[in-house]
């Protein structure tokens with residue numbers, strides 16, 4: 001863990017179940033490779049994960065079984081370690097590559113900015129040369145204009161001990177927000193291509209499909225169907241991401257799909273046991289046993305799963321990686337405090353609107369103050385921000401350079417359309433917050449403006465009874481230390497997936513999740529009494545421009561991209577950090 005990271009707290013644990021073939025899975029790490037310095041449950045860093053994987057590989061070797069590591073993208077954007085450097089990712093590439101990953105693919109965040117896609121192609125793809133897969137993604141060389149696969153389309157290999165033949169794919173969901181130096185081909189088109197049709201006819205023991213795709217998204221269902229139609233009995237394993245939740249499901253009795261959360265809070269575990277070699281049971285559908293675990297990313301858990309302790313756990317390589325991260329954090333001055341947050345502001349742990357809601361704070365305090373264009377400052381305006389622009393809670397205490405990027409990593413700016421009839425402008429927010437999608441030339445799902453979790457979670461989850469201790473009837477529960485049969489529960493994930501509610505490795509007290517709207521809105525410089533204004537400036541984060549234009553059009557406003565102008569200089573992130581510097585005490 002990083003210097004200054006909070007110590008993990010023991011909790012009742014569930015063990016890992018090993019099989020002949022085992023996996024560790026990370027996804028949507030978004031630059032959190034230093035771990036969560038302020039949250040005990042997730043305070044291990046990428047160096048600790050390197051040590052953990054080394055011990056787990058050794059155990060696999062000792063027992064003659066196989067262990068593979070998977071990463072399913074969105075490694076960047078969301079933490080100072082990636083975002084605070086210039087250029088972005090100056091330290092990240094060398095840190096990330098220290099983990100040996102057997103199958104790796106791209107997420108949408110590697111593609112929003114052309115420079116990030118360049119970095120992916122020039123650094124991460126070669127760093128993971130034989131293991132990087134891009135089944136439906138092409139890269140366009142900026143010098144020649146040549147379009148080429150981002151990496152190999154699929155990978156065929158054999159495992160070390162069990163000698164299992166594996167055909168692996170690496171997909172991205174049908175993402176359309178990429179910069180123009182990449183091309184994402186829709187999955188339903190890709191699976192018709194000759195190379196894919198050939199690959200699914202390869203003789204193999206298992207198919208492994210990794211993807212930056214939610215395990216319940218249509219893209220995975222389509223891939224599953226295509227493979228299964230050709231291979232009635234072959235096991236198919238899916239590793240997904242994007243939605244930022246812990247999840248597992250099975251598409252049929254010989255398939256299994258796992259999603260492993262977000263922000264290096266979770267290391268996913270999947271194991272498969274049974275007759276895996278196709279020659280062991282040709283054509284016979286002998287039962288397979290799948291297991292999954294969501295490992296909280298902290299040292300106590302890693303000690304528990306490896307049977308080691310603080311002295312025996314860190315490997316030389318792991319220690320070196322932790323040191324690399326500490327050095328990078330220092331060089332980036334990530335602990336520099338812009339101000340001291342007077343309280344904790346939550347994204348979804350508290351109702352919106354509400355006094356502890358980060359969105360109410362933005363709407364009532366920040367947006368009115370930062371959305372000011374000097375030449376139009378007296379003009380009434382509606383200021384709209386999408387809730388997905390905010391990526392994490394703000395904890396009471398120091399608001400640092402790191403926190404800035406943790407909360408708001410994007411390069412979005414405040415844009416506006418001047419002098420929109422108020423009667424039309426005031427209807428926009430209702431359309432943006434409507435369910436479903438605003439129909440346009442492209443299908444634009446309104447949920448893409450909100451936080452990714454709400455792609456999967458459709459109603460608030462409120463835990464009315466928070467258990468006080470770890471005394472459960474769960475047969476798999478194991479006390480962490482001998483004689484400790486009543487350990488107080490820490491707050492954390494209490495995952496319920498299609499397999500059951502025994503997936504989390506640590507038994508937690510539940511955390512509430514309150515749904516948030518897609519967008520919030522502040523009314524600024526409105527007359528305090530009398531008639532509403534005839535026209536207003538409609539100000540919004542440029543990320544939601546397509547939705548705003550479509551909402552205006554649906555209300556009879558013939559507005560186009562040319563009508564959208566920059567409202568204030570500076571990114572939203574910079575404006576927010578500036579607000580904090582001005583309004584919160586410097587020191588805690």
Ligand SMILES: Nc1ccn([C@@H]2O[C@H](COP(=O)(O)O)[C@@H](O)[C@H]2O)c(=O)n1
Nearest residue numbers: 108242388389410412448449450452543
């Ligand atoms: N400039 C941006 C980019 C993205 N968002 C929000 O992030 C969501 C995607 O996040 P994932 O980690 O799931 O890929 C997207 O739907 C937006 O809500 C943004 O606000 N601004």
